[in-house]
Each structure stands twice: as structure tokens, then as C-alpha cells.
Ligand SMILES: *[C@@H]1O[C@H](CO)[C@@H](O)[C@H](O)[C@H]1NC(C)=O
Ligand SMILES: *[C@@H]1O[C@H](CO)[C@@H](O)[C@H](O)[C@H]1NC(C)=O
């Protein structure tokens with residue numbers, strides 16, 4: 001009898017963990033405040049293992065600083081596509097801009113009336129319609145459908161089961177996401193299953209399709225992107241190791257600090273490490289002109305070293321980022337970066353670090369934002 005009860009509790013736990021593992025989530029939209037600035041934006045990147053290709057999609061909207069007039073776009077959807085010539089690829093962005101009246105954001109088919117929480121399954125739709133195109137992103141737990149037409153490109157697809165950042169529904173910020181920070185970052189999935197996608201040029205008829213790959217899915221919300229930041233994420237197809245990291249200058253009421261959020265996973269070695277400002281010390285060496293970043297993070301038990309690099313000619317021109325007056329050119333990004341990640345465990349007696357994992361990643365995303373862009377090319381003012 002006792003045994004039966006215990007095992008049914010065990011099954012209940014297992015079930016609830018499984019449910020969290022499948023959906024959960026801050027991925028749903030937030031309620032916009034009455035007065036700006038406030039924005040929310042989503043991002044996904046497909047890693048196509050068979051074509052060794054990658055396509056990105058970002059969309060979002062800004063409620064600008066109240067009492068000021070703005071001429072900037074407030075609603076955008078952008079496709080990020082690699083254009084390759086002579087074995088050298090550069091990332092290009094195709095942007096759709098829309099009026100607020102052309103945007104519809106719903107949760108479960110209704111207007112957004114509550115902020116998302118850690119546990120409820122995500123179920124939202126973000127949609128824009130304009131005479132020249134538009135599209136939608138429809139997200140329900142472990143099924144995502146999207147279709148956008150921007151200029152002469154159509155990008156549509158289906159994404160399956162996510163690989164969440166954590167089973168608790170929390171993202172890289174952990175409990176910090178509850179603080180009123182000026183900017184938030186949530187990773188919904190480090191490598192969702194790619195069911196299928198297609199990218200069509202309706203003018204030329206060129207079609208790229210893929211059915212084998214993974215999809216990184218995340219979002220940001222808050223007042224504005226910071227004055228400077230870096231961001232990177234990648235998956236290793238051979239063993240499913242993955243990472244995502246983001247860091248920048250966070251303006252707090254009295255001072256600004258560079259804060260980093262970092263996650264590394266290697267399921268084959270049962271390694272799952274998160275680092276946040278409240279539990280780790282980070283050192284960085286960032287060079288936007290060389291396209292290089294070194295991030296070393298020390299936690300209580302582990303040290304992880306990320307060495308990221310992309311050829312300067314693979315970076316996009318300035319991409320749009322959300323700021324307090326609307327979207328403006330803000331950052332550059334490459335989908336052709338490489339990373340080497342080394343994981344050390346700290347022994348206290350004797351005092352030493354032991355290398356327990358080393359992985360190399362190819363075709364990862366790397367972004368330099370704001371003042372980290374080479375020569376402040378996107379002309380970000382502090
Ligand atoms: C914003 O623009 C409107 C219409 O052009 C004008 O009446 C108003 O004074 C402007 N407000 C500010 C703060 O510039
Ligand atoms: C690619 O190679 C061809 C032939 O060698 C050359 O004509 C062309 O200019 C090259 N394109 C770029 C972008 O380097």
C-alpha cells in the first residue's frame with residue numbers, strides 16, 4: 001500500500017516535471033504599461049543540419065517614451081538570411097515595418113490581460129497584416145507555426161518540442177526576472193525540434209527547405225536595449241551540446257553594471273550550468289572589429305571559458321534594435337561564428353581546476369550591439 005502511494009507520488013512528480021519540460025512559460029506576451037518606454041520582441045534562429053544553413057526571424061513592438069514624438073518604426077518583423085558567394089557568407093536582413101493598428105497580439109485568442117508566469121503553458125499569437133505582406137507566429141506549448149512575407153521572401157515553418165532552459169519555467173535570469181530591471185532576456189528553448197521550414201523567393205521561385213535541425217527561441221522585454229551588449233548562441237548537432245549567453249551594460253537607478261547571463265548544456269555528459277550576476281564572476285575580452293569575444297565565468301564549482309570568433313566580413317549591416325523611441329539600427333550579427341567552450345570543475349583540496357568538457361561549435365550566432373559594434377558603426381548615442 002505504502003509502496004503504491006509512494007510510486008504514484010513519484011509518477012505525479014514525473015508528470016508535473018514532464019509538463020514543465022514541455023511548455024511553461026514567460027514566452028507569452030506581457031501586458032504593455034499605459035506609458036512608455038516599453039518593448040517586447042521575439043527571436044528565433046533555425047539551424048538547418050542538412051543544408052548547413054541558418055535563417056532567423058525577429059519581430060516585436062515598442063511603446064515609445066510618452067510625451068515625445070517619434071518617426072521611428074514601432075512594429076517590425078525581420079528575416080535574417082545568409083547570402084553566400086565564393087564560400088564567404090554575409091548576413092542580410094529584410095525588414096517589414098508596420099503600424100500599431102496593423103498588429104494583433106493575443107493569448108489564447110484574447111487580448112493580453114495578464115503577464116505570463118513560469119508555469120502556465122505558453123499559447124500566444126503575434127500577427128501583422130499590411131497591404132505589402134505581414135505574417136504570424138502562433139505558439140502553443142510544443143507546437144509553433146509561423147509564416148511571414150517580407151519583400152519578395154516568404155518564410156514559413158513548423159517547430160516541435162522545445163528544449164527549455166530549465167524545468168521550472170525560469171530562463172537565464174532565474175529569479176531575477178521578477179525584478180524591475182530595465183531589460184529582460186528569456187530563452188524559451190535552446191534547441192527545439194525543427195519539423196520543417198521553407199524560404200521562398202517568390203520573384204525567382206528559389207526554394208530552400210529543411211526538415212532536420214534545431215531552433216533557438218527567445219525573447220526580450222523591458223524599456224530599451226542597453227548602450228552596449230554581446231549575445232551568442234549555438235548548438236552542436238553531433239552531440240546536442242548547446243549554449244546561450246548575453247551580457248551588457250545594465251543601467252540601474254544609481255549606476256550601470258556589465259551583467260552577464262550564461263548557460264551551457266551537454267546532455268551526453270549530464271552537464272547543465274547556469275551563471276548569473278548573483279552567483280558568478282565574469283571576465284571578458286570583447287573586440288567588435290576583430291569579431292572576437294572571450295568570456296570566462298567562475299561560479300562556486302565550475303569555471304567555463306567561451307572563445308567566440310567570426311570573420312568580420314560575415315557580419316550583417318546594422319540590424320534594428322528596440323530603443324525607447326522605437327526601432328533603430330543598433331547591432332551587427334553573424335551566423336558564421338565559431339566557438340570553443342571549455343568547462344572546468346574546481347577542486348578545493350588540492351586547489352586545482354580540472355577540464356571536464358571541451359566542445360567546438362560552428363555556424364553559431366554572434367552579435368555585437370551598441371558601443372561594442374566596431375567603430376560605433378551603428379551610431380548609438382549614450
Ligand atoms: C507632437 O506632434 C504633434 C503633431 O505634429 C504636435 O502637436 C505636438 O506638439 C508634438 N509634441 C511634442 C512633444 O513635440
Ligand atoms: C567571386 O569569385 C568570382 C570568380 O572568381 C569573382 O568574379 C567575384 O568577384 C567574386 N565575388 C566576390 C564577392 O568576391
Ligand SMILES: *[C@@H]1O[C@H](CO)[C@@H](O)[C@H](O)[C@H]1NC(C)=O
Pocket residue numbers: 094151152153201202203204205
Ligand atoms: C529574389 O529573386 C530576384 C530575382 O532573381 C532577385 O532580384 C531578388 O534580389 C531576390 N530577393 C532576395 C531577397 O534575395
Ligand SMILES: *[C@@H]1O[C@H](CO)[C@@H](O)[C@H](O)[C@H]1NC(C)=O
Pocket residue numbers: 049050212213237238
Ligand atoms: C540530421 O542531422 C544530424 C547532424 O548532422 C545527423 O547526425 C542526422 O543523421 C540527421 N538526421 C536525418 C534524419 O537525416
Ligand SMILES: *[C@@H]1O[C@H](CO)[C@@H](O)[C@H](O)[C@H]1NC(C)=O
Pocket residue numbers: 163193237238239240
Ligand atoms: C538531439 O536531441 C534530439 C531531440 O531532443 C534527439 O532527437 C536527437 O536524437 C539528439 N541527437 C543526438 C546526437 O543525441
Ligand SMILES: *[C@@H]1O[C@H](CO)[C@@H](O)[C@H](O)[C@H]1NC(C)=O
Pocket residue numbers: 270
Ligand atoms: C545529472 O546531474 C544532476 C545534477 O548534477 C544529478 O542530480 C543527476 O543525478 C545526474 N544524472 C545522471 C544520470 O548522472
Ligand SMILES: *[C@@H]1O[C@H](CO)[C@@H](O)[C@H](O)[C@H]1NC(C)=O
Pocket residue numbers: 287290292
Ligand atoms: C585584432 O586583430 C589584429 C589584426 O589581426 C591583431 O593585431 C590584434 O591583436 C587583434 N586584437 C585583439 C584584441 O584580438
